[in-house]
Amino acid sequence: MDIKQYLDSTYLKTASQAGVTKAANLEIVRNCIQEAIDEKFKLIMIRPEMVKLAKEMITAQHSKVDIGTVIDFPEGNGTLEAKLKEAAQAIADGADDLDFVVDYEAFKRGETEWVKQQVLEGTKLGLSHHKVVKWIIEVAALNDHQIVQLSALIKNVVVANFKENQYDFVFVKSSTGFYETENNKPNGATVPTIKLMLENSFPLPVKAAGGVRTYEEAVTMIQLGVKRIGTSSAKVIADGGVSKNEY
Numbered sequence: 750m751d752i753k754q755y756l757d758s759t760y761l762k763t764a765s766q767a768g769v770t771k772a773a774n775l776e777i778v779r780n781c782i783q784e785a786i787d788e789k790f791k792l793i794m795i796r797p798e799m800v801k802l803a804k805e806m807i808t809a810q811h812s813k814v815d816i817g818t819v820i821d822f823p824e825g826n827g828t829l830e831a832k833l834k835e836a837a838q839a840i841a842d843g844a845d846d847l848d849f850v851v852d853y854e855a856f857k858r859g860e861t862e863w864v865k866q867q868v869l870e871g872t873k874l875g876l877s878h879h880k881v882v883k884w885i886i887e888v889a890a891l892n893d894h895q896i897v898q899l900s901a902l903i904k905n906v907v908v909a910n911f912k913e914n915q916y917d918f919v920f921v922k923s924s925t926g927f928y929e930t931e932n933n934k935p936n937g938a939t940v941p942t943i944k945l946m947l948e949n950s951f952p953l954p955v956k957a958a959g960g961v962r963t964y965e966e967a968v969t970m971i972q973l974g975v976k977r978i979g980t981s982s983a984k985v986i987a988d989g990g991v992s993k994n995e996y
Contacts, residue, residue, distance in 0.1 A: 752967050755976070757817055757846075757956070758785045758983035759794040759996065761926065778802065786812040790983050792846060793817065797839050804843030817846035817881075820871070823927035825850030825885070829867050836874055846881040847871070850925060853887045856899055864899075868906045876915055883920035883956055883977075888946075889928045889936040896942055900949040907953060920977065921946055922956040926996035935960050937996060940969065947974050962992040 760781040764774035778795060782803050785793040792815040793803055803816045818839045821827040827835075836847050849871045856864045868884060875882035886899045900921050907919045923938040923946065930936045937959020946955045957970045958979030967978055967986050982992030 750968055750971070752964065752971065752978075753789055753983075753987050754791045755967070755971055755978050756790045756983040756987065757792045757794045757958075757977050757979045758788075758790045759926075759958075759979050759981050761794065761796055761819060761822070763796070775802075779806070782806050784984055785814045786810055788984055788987065790814060790987075791977065794819070794846075794848065794979060796822075797835060797842070797844075800839055800842040800844050815845040815881075816843055817848055817883075818844045819885075819925070820847055820849040822848075822850050823925040824854075825852045825887070826854060829870060832867060832871060833874055836871060840875075840878050840880060844880065846883060847875045848883040848885055848922060850885045850887070851899070851903070853890050853899065856902070857891070857895060861902065864902060865906050868903050869910055872907060872911065872919055876911065876918060881918050881920070883922040885922045885925055885958070886946075887925055887928050888923045888938070888942045889930050889934065893941075893945060896945045897949045900946045904950045904953050913952075916952050917954060920954045920956045921950040922958050922977075922979070924959040924979075924996075926959040926979075926981075937961070938970065940973070943970060943973055943975060959996045961986065962994070964989045 764771045778799050782793050794817040797818045800818050820836045821832045872882050884903050928936045938957035954976040956977040957975045981994045981996045985992045
């Protein structure tokens with residue numbers, strides 16, 4: 750199976766998170782973008798401030814690689830105004846996919862109307878500009894019941910407010926890759942959590958982000974029904990190797 754069109758090749762570290770200078774981190778981003786172009790991955794997923802760079806490189810090389818970025822990352826607890834402003838700027842800079850972090854802590858506190866509002870308005874903004882929208886629910890911060898509920902909430906908002914032919918462009922996504930878990934528990938996609946998401950977000954597609962470290966694991970996710978896989982080791986996985994990265 751050629752899995753490259755399922756892979757969102759991802760690099761989301763800041764210079765301080767990577768432990769390098771800003772110049773060195775910029776070079777890492779450039780190399781990731783170039784690798785995505787060379788390998789013909791589905792998408793390069795980078796931070797918002799790097800979208801313009803990706804657009805320039807991809808356009809110059811006449812590549813079909815899509816550009817994705819993260820919104821209100823990684824905690825998702827910003828205001829709706831801030832979320833929408835960041836998304837609008839990413840659209841203006843050339844992003845194709847907008848991966849919003851839903852306010853999962855607000856959801857856990859029972860603030861469902863606020864969560865529904867951000868899903869509605871963020872999705873509306875993205876779809877009105879013909880962009881793909883993904884909602885990151887951060888499965889490592891949720892128990893199974895909450896994964897079921899939040900996946901269903903996103904699905905219900907989309908089904909109630911948008912047309913059926915738009916459903917394929919709104920994903921439920923598992924993880925940021927930045928959530929710190931206790932006792933080395935997984936902070937990304939696992940087969941049990943992805944099954945819960947698939948069952949409760951249908952007919953919306955699902956993106957498995959983090960935790961997929963081998964070609965075989967990627968194929969398993971695809972066979973389950975996942976439409977995208979987020980990984981910082983796209984080439985290693987596509988080449989049949991084993992990733993040592995956490996995401």
